[in-house]
Amino acid sequence: MTFTVAIIGRPNVGKSTLFNRLVGQKIAIVDDTPGVTRDRRPGEARIGDLYFTIIDTAGLENADPDSLEGRMRAQTEMAIEEADVSLFLIDARVGVTPVDEHFAELLRRVGKPVVLVANKAEGKLGENGVLEAYALGLGEPVALSAEHGEGMADLFAALLPFEREEEEGDVEDDDFDAPLPIDPETGEEIEAPLDLTRPIKVAIVGRPNAGKSTLINTMLGEDRLLVGPEAGITRDSISVDWTWNDRRIKLFDTAGMRKKARVETKLEKLSVGDSLRAIRFAEVVVLMLDVTIPFEKQDLQIADLVAREGRALVIAFNKWDLVEDRQAKMAELREMAERLLPQVRGVPLVPLSGLTGSGIDKLMSELLKVYATWNRRIPTAALNRWLASVLEHHPPPAVSGRRVKLRYMTQPKARPPTFVAFCSRPEALPDAYTRYLLNGIRETFKLNAVPLRLQLRKGENPFEHKAKKR
Incomplete structure (x- = not known):
């Protein structure tokens, strides 16, 4: 199992910026306005070859428990209880504030490991704040810049002792466009069973x-x-x-x-x-x-x-x-x-x-x-039997005196169900007839409540590239 890390600190010290840096994506919303983050948000983080779960939290504030800020603080305290170690962030450019001192004492009372981080430490403006951080009594601070990615090697070293051996799990397969299995008796495609192990x-x-x-x-x-x-x-x-x-x-x-x-x-x-x-x-x-x-x-x-x-x-x-x-x-x-x-x-x-x-x-x-x-995939044989019946009772209308010929239909993918029809003149087939086909597919194969896609393609003429014989 991997370990869990909660990012803790007062509002606007860069918690969400560090969260985005560690997960490698801009997932959490970042803005100069204090108090942007309100819920605790988990993510899968990585520094080098160190993998762990990171939790972004709301800024710690002294507030009435029934107020919005008080409820936000309760969510942060839940994250502290859930995590194996807390990253306590301070703003190195501002230095240690009374609010930082108050919540440093709260983290000490919890009794769980704490890694002190002096964020925004790039340049000379952050040097004094890094030195002030020692006064919090939480050990040697890790000086870094979440915005610029500086100091991540020191954070790696600080978190490495908390690594646990990870259990091997099943690898998820995201390929849903594989061909349908073939029935050995009939030689036709059959609908594949749904994968029940995926979340x-x-x-x-x-x-x-x-x-x-x-x-x-x-x-x-x-x-x-x-x-x-x-x-x-x-x-x-x-x-x-x-x-x-x-x-x-x-x-x-x-x-x-x-x-x-x-x-x-x-x-x-x-x-x-x-x-x-x-x-x-x-x-x-x-x-x-x-x-x-x-x-x-x-x-x-x-x-x-x-x-x-x-x-x-x-x-x-x-x-x-x-x-x-x-x-x-x-x-x-x-x-x-x-x-x-x-x-x-x-x-x-x-x-x-x-x-x-x-x-x-x-x-x-x-x-x-x-x-x-x-996730349904309709076998090609069943689709074309249905298409043949449709063309017999309601063929495509003639456009400019020429009838559009529908030759073949298949479903190359699901999620959502997507169908491809090969015809002589895709550009001439009226939208109304396309909707008629989609409604027929939905009704015949019970594909309610999901969007359907129908793509029209021109079938290749086998004689197109051959010279005419005289």
Whole structure:
């Protein structure tokens, strides 16, 4: 097993910058505004050949426990308890402050190992702060610059004693475009079984204050994510691991996405960009709607974005415990979904309460069904039998007096299901007929709730390059 390191310090000392440096990607949002990070965020870090889990945390502040800052501090204290060692950051250019002294004492009382780090130590401005750090009584400080990458060798040496031997694990295979297996009796392709050992990546998205973080906390059975009555608490996309009925799930909590015209600050733009990245890397997206105000324009735009990105979609209606006539409300929601979201026809609609936990089992059941559909590969023989039937009853229309000939269809990839049709004149086939084919594939092969792709290609003429004989 690898060891776990928590980055601790007051606001704006460079914790998220160091986190990004160690994981090798710009994952955590970095801004000059103090208090950008609010939740604790894990990542896989590396220095040389030293691998470990790193946790980015909110800045430590003295605040009332019931305030937002107080709840942020509680999340940081949980990270300290969870970690094997803490990196306590100070700003070398500012020097040791009374707040640094207060939290250095807190770390000593916890009794876990602490590595003192004087960040922003590049140049002469940071020299005095490095020397002042000795007064905290946490040992020799590691002078580094997270922004410029200076001092990483010293940090490597400080963390090396905490390394533990890592157990060998299974290597995940991301290749989902391998050919389908062949039935030895018939010689035809058969549908491959779904890999049940891989964790499913699920992003929870929606408008601000839809209850996304509350739902994930209820799923986990702990206060893992920061929640409260304030809108827009979540800023970073936070991933957490969860197991439901022996299925491994990686949940991504995301920042609420408002209308583009209402996004004014740079920080909110970064948060929305992080949410969009979570959608692109997810496999299934759960769109959380407030059942009291469902299908706002922003909800429809998010659902359309998910479909354009090719992700599987489930719509969850939160605060279902506030609904009185549930049967009539559900019928109304189904009618609205069919009318407003034709691009994801048949999308599952799940009523739930993130606060009480009712409906979570139904949500996960629908989620697994949609995930299986999103991964389906239809055998080529079955596709072409269907295509032959379609062409017999409803052939392509003639364009400019010439009929478009559809010769062959196959599915080269899944995630989402993508089909390729070979025809004589791809550019002439009307969009309406393409939609007709996609709707037929969806209905015949039960591919509801996932986006489908159809690419048209021109079949090669075997006589095109041969000289004419006289």
